[in-house]
Amino acid sequence: MKLLLTSAGVTNTSIRDALVKLLGKPIAESSALCIPTAQYGHPMVGPGVRAWQFISGNSENPMVDLGWKSVGVLELTALPSIDEERWVPLVREADALLVAGGDVLYLCHWMRESGLADLLPSLSETVWVGLSAGSMVMTPRVGEDFIQWRPSTGDVTTLGVVDFSICPHLAADGLPGNSMAEAEQWAAGIPNTAYAIDDQTAITVVDGSVDFVSEGRWERLRSLSSDPEQP
Template identity: 35%
Template sequence: MEFLLTASGLRNETLRDALRDMLGKPFGSANVVFVPTASVAEPGDHGWLVADMNRLHGLGWRQFDVLELNGLPRRTVLDRLLRADVVYVEGGNQYHLARSITGNDLAGGFLEALESRVYVGVSAGSMIFSRNLTEHSADVIGDAADLHALGATTLEPPFGLFDWYLKPHLYSPDFPERDDAWAERIAERADFPLYFIDDETAVRIRDDTVDVVSEGRWRLFP
């Protein structure tokens, strides 16, 4: 399995080059499926979603599909994933995304599809693979309100592949509180490893190898 877990998508050439290398062929010879599910649980202006979709579309794919995980038959969703070379899962509310995967019984088929595809996550789409994506981590991180907004108090991680947790948008002007002091306060409370990444960074996983590709800044605790 190959994952490129970003905070804000393919914002720079280093991240785009990393995806080209993982894909092993030009974007123009590949199909991508764009999954906006996490975004629909977020209120307010969605210009950020449109901008990221346009940036991804502008890479010139052979086919650009858009797939919502809710409301379609399970087999239809999995067949659409299997027709893609790259599965690109957008940001928003990570708890809504996780609950959409488990609630629609997609986890097993999703992982099967990813055995031979490249997964690109954006923010929430990058957070769903941790076994620590639970109501406990929501309390530790300080975003339990995003879980409670869904009418939920508990959460089952859909995949549980990694023991570390990824928190995006470090130093982002859109989240001005996310500075070093904020990251350190969370890390002091956490009983699991944490990657904090800025909007120019991704955590890359190829089989059992984990590294960071970046034109920006990031931190790992401990």
């Protein structure tokens, strides 16, 4: 699977160009499925209006409204109640999965419960476009600062598709988002490599190669391996 891990969606030309490169063809020739599941688990996001806004392309985070050839909805909470042959082919045929933000552990739980997590290794050409929690779910852990909902098992690990953690929504002091001081405090509790990215930044991961696409700011806060150098 090819990853485009964003803080706030496809917010600028550089991130859009990176998406097209990952797709290998224009967005207008590509199909997508949007996954709103994370929104339902977060007390400040859903359910309700914001879930509809994301699905309909009327949110403030450009993902569904980029001009796709087709867009469908993949609601993970529904998948355990229907046969796999009804939804697995849809996932395999999609060029991109557009994954909304919200509660990361809620999303991770339903990715595991639905079987989507087990399917990911076989989706070698699919592009995962994550927004905030939709990006963080691919990391090994998110830290206590980002935990709202907890599964009954008590498991607070995430999928670990990548070996680094992400603090999204990096913002200047006094602006909405996470300040650098807050990001540094968060990183102190993360035992692996950790980055903070703002809403104009994305991380691409292809075959283990990690690159940053940014018209804003990103910072490496903790490093335990050979990581991309801050420009």
